[in-house]
Amino acid sequence: MRKKIVAGNWKMNNNLQEGIVLAGQINDLVEKAGINGVDVVIGTPFIHLTEVNKIVGDKVGVAAQNCADEKSGAYTGEISTSMVASTGTQCVILGHSERRSYYGETSEILVKKTNLCLENKLTPIFCIGEVLEERESGKHFDIVKSQIADGLFHLSAEDFGKVILAYEPVWAIGTGVTASADQAQEMHAFIRKTLVEKYGKDVADNCSILYGGSCKPSNAKELFSNEDVDGGLIGGASLVAEDFMGIVTAF
């Protein structure tokens, strides 16, 4: 049975002190609400990982937002997967559209990052999604399929089973324009069908596919009510503890 997951992505927001406060608030709300059946994850900047891991209890997981594509060595400024793992972090967000477009992250790089995450027992939250022109020209299914195939289909079924997918239509990220519940379901069902073709029904059924892109407390319920939408990857609304909780409790 696949998991329901709500993961926050703080992006480059909150200094360390602010991050400690926000993580504490989220952890308190999750514990107080006695959330069961939803995995809650917060994706923080690298420098927060150690402290945030000390603050959260066993009901909140922690994700990094990126990792290096090499194991170790002379790569000034990079953070390796083993460093991330040594902070107690469980997940790494990979292939976010901001990294693909601003930092030239290609599928080739993402293959290396995915492999390194798995070697270090870190769960990749692997992002895919089309830009507006690709949707308007009817290429969105092909684009998403090739992002998944190029970045992940080298994995064995067993390793693919350790990956979380996040469908984030780029035109919906931070824009206030959300994919409609029907658009989200249509793409998530297509993704699951793509997984069935490659890995079979069991692997596909067990894969959590999150939606991301202007997801808020006001629209989360409708989005999450879709059969193939297993939760969300939340940007802006994860920066306010009550808003984030409004999404966590939207199932």
Ligand SMILES: O=C[C@H](O)COP(=O)(O)O
């Ligand atoms: O990783 C999160 C997504 O980019 C969504 O961001 P957003 O909720 O601010 O639109």
